Amino acid sequence: MIADAVYDSKRKEFLGRDSTRWGKLAIFYFFFYFGLAGFFSTLVFVFMRLVPLDRPRYHGDASCMQARGKPLAPGLGFRPQIDAVDNTISVEKNQIDRYVKSLHQYLLVYYWKYDIDRFNQTKKFTISDPGDCTPQNQYGFASGKPCILVKINKIIGFEPKPGYMPEDEEAYQNAGCRPNPNAISIHCTGESAADTANIQNITYISENGHDKNCGSLDTKWFPYQGKIDRQDVYQAPYIWVQFNDVKPNVPIKVICRIYAENINYNKLGYRALTQFELIIKN
Numbered sequence: 001m002i003a004d005a006v007y008d009s010k011r012k013e014f015l016g017r018d019s020t021r022w023g024k025l026a027i028f029y030f031f032f033y034f035g036l037a038g039f040f041s042t043l044v045f046v047f048m049r050l051v052p053l054d055r056p057r058y059h060g061d062a063s064c065m066q067a068r069g070k071p072l073a074p075g076l077g078f079r080p081q082i083d084a085v086d087n088t089i090s091v092e093k094n095q096i097d098r099y100v101k102s103l104h105q106y107l108l109v110y111y112w113k114y115d116i117d118r119f120n121q122t123k124k125f126t127i128s129d130p131g132d133c134t135p136q137n138q139y140g141f142a143s144g145k146p147c148i149l150v151k152i153n154k155i156i157g158f159e160p161k162p163g164y165m166p167e168d169e170e171a172y173q174n175a176g177c178r179p180n181p182n183a184i185s186i187h188c189t190g191e192s193a194a195d196t197a198n199i200q201n202i203t204y205i206s207e208n209g210h211d212k213n214c215g216s217l218d219t220k221w222f223p224y225q226g227k228i229d230r231q232d233v234y235q236a237p238y239i240w241v242q243f244n245d246v247k248p249n250v251p252i253k254v255i256c257r258i259y260a261e262n263i264n265y266n267k268l269g270y271r272a273l274t275q276f277e278l279i280i281k282n
């Protein structure tokens with residue numbers, strides 16, 4: 001009988017053990033798990049003491065993200081990005097709020113450059129003349145001239161060198177970036193010639209001012225030094241790319257890439273660039 005197997009009233013056994021044996025078992029497991037928890041905590045403690053607080057143990061040249069023999073190539077990112085897999089920005093009347101909100105939240109993060117041992121607020125990244133790319137202006141989305149934020153991804157200890165790689169010379173000349181010994185350049189084009197023809201009038205808004213050809217990021221924001229006590233106090237510098245004259249109702253594939261003497265661009269490898277699709281619906 002099942003009832004007997006659960007509780008045997010003759011021998012006073014519950015599930016085959018009497019109270020003394022259950023008690024011994026409980027005591028054994030109490031100390032067993034106590035010991036196990038202690039062992040686990042000791043390992044966690046030792047591990048936490050060994051792991052640096054501000055950066056991964058393996059980074060830069062020691063990182064497994066370092067691609068075989070190639071120079072490091074930081075990726076670029078854009079905002080607004082509604083979710084990680086969708087790179088479409090669809091500007092529609094009454095549908096712009098989510099983009100404005102996404103940009104707003106991104107910019108709310110306070111970022112200070114790590115200054116040896118202090119948070120230095122005087123080094124907060126700002127673009128002093130953002131033009132239309134302000135929250136009051138819905139970052140240009142309301143007027144159909146959206147401002148897209150393009151930023152460089154963080155790589156600990158990486159210092160980009162202004163200029164371009166030898167194989168990028170022609171592309172750099174065609175982009176028409178103004179050489180600046182203290183800044184690296186970002187340039188956006190359509191993915192195809194037809195895409196490029198649909199985005200004729202772009203304004204690049206950087207900390208160094210407005211430009212029709214390229215945006216720039218000052219080298220003073222580099223290198224990224226990691227976190228302070230596991231808190232990120234650094235935000236990568238960014239530019240605004242404002243699309244003033246987009247052919248409506250056509251999806252346009254845009255590629256923004258970065259130029260520097262030590263940044264290796266590779267379209268197939270998705271290195272040193274970001275891609276998004278822009279549609280202005282009316």
Ligand SMILES: *[C@@H]1O[C@H](CO)[C@@H](O)[C@H](O)[C@H]1NC(C)=O
Pocket residue numbers: 115118120121122123
């Ligand atoms: C912060 O940076 C400014 C400008 O580089 C510098 O003059 C100032 O001494 C720094 N403050 C601290 C607390 O390090």
Ligand SMILES: *[C@@H]1O[C@H](CO)[C@@H](O)[C@H](O)[C@H]1NC(C)=O
Pocket residue numbers: 201244245
């Ligand atoms: C580009 O757009 C700006 C801002 O809307 C405008 O002032 C300028 O005249 C336009 N330039 C051309 C060549 O269309």
